Amino acid sequence: MTAIRRVSLQSAQGSAQIFFKSLMINNKKKNNLKTSKGYRLKDSTHSLIEKTQLLINGSKDTVISRAVRLYYNQISNDKKKSALGNKN
DSSP states (O other), X not given: OOHHHHHHHHXXXXXXXXXXXXXXXXXXHHHHHOOOOOOOOOHHHHHHHHHHHHHHTOOHHHHHHHHHHHHXXXXXXXXXXXXXXXXX
16 A cells, blocks of 8 residues: 555544544533433324324424423322312
């Protein structure tokens, strides 16, 4: 291999390494914002999430967090009502 080919090969490898390192750094920053738990959802759940995404024009994360928040509030309100009903 000639010296010119070695130099260009080394510079190409160096550029590739820098590129992949920057990708990894950017990926780490994004991963810090969200915590993936790897939950498996049924196909029907995925379909419902996608339909809701279209309705609210939001991300899957937005759809799921809003849905869980609504469900939590509903359960919380039901418990409060039943606690008040038991006192009377």
